[in-house]
Amino acid sequence: xxxxxxxxxxxxxxxxxxxxxxxxxIAEHSAEMCIICGSQDQLTREHVIPQWVYNRCxxxxxxxxxxxxxxxxxxxxxxxxxxxxSNLLGYLERHLKHEFERVDVSHQEFTHExxxxxxxWLETLEYKFQVLDLRRNLNKVKGAEYxxxxxxxxIAMFQGSMDTSPAKVFSNFRSALQVLSVKSKADRLNSxxxxxxxxxxxxxxxxxxxxxxxxxxxxxxxxxxxYKQSFDDHSAATESxxxxxxxxxxxxDT
Ligand SMILES: [Zn+2]
Numbered sequence: 001x002x003x004x005x006x007x008x009x010x011x012x013x014x015x016x017x018x019x020x021x022x023x024x025x026i027a028e029h030s031a032e033m034c035i036i037c038g039s040q041d042q043l044t045r046e047h048v049i050p051q052w053v054y055n056r057c058x059x060x061x062x063x064x065x066x067x068x069x070x071x072x073x074x075x076x077x078x079x080x081x082x083x084x085x086s087n088l089l090g091y092l093e094r095h096l097k098h099e100f101e102r103v104d105v106s107h108q109e110f111t112h113e114x115x116x117x118x119x120x121w122l123e124t125l126e127y128k129f130q131v132l133d134l135r136r137n138l139n140k141v142k143g144a145e146y147x148x149x150x151x152x153x154x155i156a157m158f159q160g161s162m163d164t165s166p167a168k169v170f171s172n173f174r175s176a177l178q179v180l181s182v183k184s185k186a187d188r189l190n191s192x193x194x195x196x197x198x199x200x201x202x203x204x205x206x207x208x209x210x211x212x213x214x215x216x217x218x219x220x221x222x223x224x225x226x227y228k229q230s231f232d233d234h235s236a237a238t239e240s241x242x243x244x245x246x247x248x249x250x251x252x253d254t
Contacts (some may be wrong), residue, residue, distance in 0.1 A: 003095045003117065007183075010088045013037040014181040022174045029134040034081035035127075036089070036180075045077035046085045048128045050093055054202040055218055078131055089124060096121055100219040105196045116185040119192055122212055122225045127176040129206055130156065134173065156208070172209050190231040193241045195222040205248055213245055 013036060021038040024031045033040050054073050061072045080089070099114050110118070133156035156169045195215075203215040203222070211229075215222035224241035231237040 003091065006088055006091045007120070010036070010084075010092075011181045011183060013084070013088075014177060018174075018177050018181065022170075022177060025131065025134060026170050026173070032079055034084050035078050035131050036080055036084035039081040039084075042082040043079045044082050044085045046080035046089065046128070047073070048076045048078060048132055049073045049125070049204065052093070052097060053214070053216060054204075076132065078128055078135075092117065092121055092124075100216060100221055105194055105221050110194065112186075112189075115189055115192060115194075118194075118223060119185040119188050119225065120180065122192075122214070122223060123176070123179050123227070125206070125212060125214075126208070126227055127180060129208060130173045130176045133208060134169075188230075190234050190237055191226040191229060193224040193234075193238045195224065195241075196220060197222045211241075211244065213241075213248070 017036075017038040021033065021035065024033060024038065025035070032043065034043065035046070051074065096114070096117055099110065099117075103110055103114075156164075156173070197215055197217070197220055199215060199222075200217055201215075202217050204213065206212045206214075209227060211224065211226050213222065213224045224245065226237065226241070229237075229240075231240075
């Protein structure tokens with residue numbers, strides 16, 4: 001079956017079930033149901049960051065900037081049914097992995113179709129992080145004063161500024177799933193930057209509703225994608241992205 005036919009199935013599933021899923025997760029953040037189709041049968045653990053992505057990473061953790069606690073990639077999973085996990089999202093990942101192996105971005109370009117698939121894949125990561133942020137509560141940070149009341153509030157409520165209202169958080173969450181059912185990503189292409197990299201380790205950072213940076217050392221490629229921001233041309237996006245990457249690593253180096 002072709003990738004496009006698989007994605008038709010994925011979009012159909014999301015469109016048919018998105019209200020059921022988002023209502024259920026908003027009512028019970030840790031609801032044990034497939035986060036893509038809402039099924040409660042044959043649930044598996046879907047990795048938020050797929051294992052093949054951080055294969056060569058020596059650190060294997062990411063920091064959730066909101067409460068500064070390290071979490072290991074391999075332990076960060078969400079419930080997804082067997083079909084959504086391995087047959088649909090897994091198919092998209094295997095297809096992209098093959099493209100990453102085939103195309104050398106130091107002198108070749110991805111096809112238009114592949115670029116749209118990369119955007120869809122990065123959007124699935126954003127959606128998974130939004131679910132994760134709802135499921136995880138703000139934990140005690142070592143050495144800091146702990147306020148039990150705050151410990152009961154999902155991390156999602158602390159994104160960006162402290163005044164993020166639940167209504168705003170839930171509407172962002174709904175639209176993060178909705179966007180996965182949109183076929184064409186053509187109008188988003190300017191917001192995706194493809195970077196040739198020679199770093200040896202996996203690097204990653206993500207800002208909810210904002211952007212993602214993910215470096216796949218094994219394939220010599222990094223992606224920076226702006227989830228919401230649009231750009232008139234590609235060089236403006238690249239300039240903004242490089243500035244954010246530089247600032248991020250300047251901060252973590254000191
Ligand atoms: Zn499912």
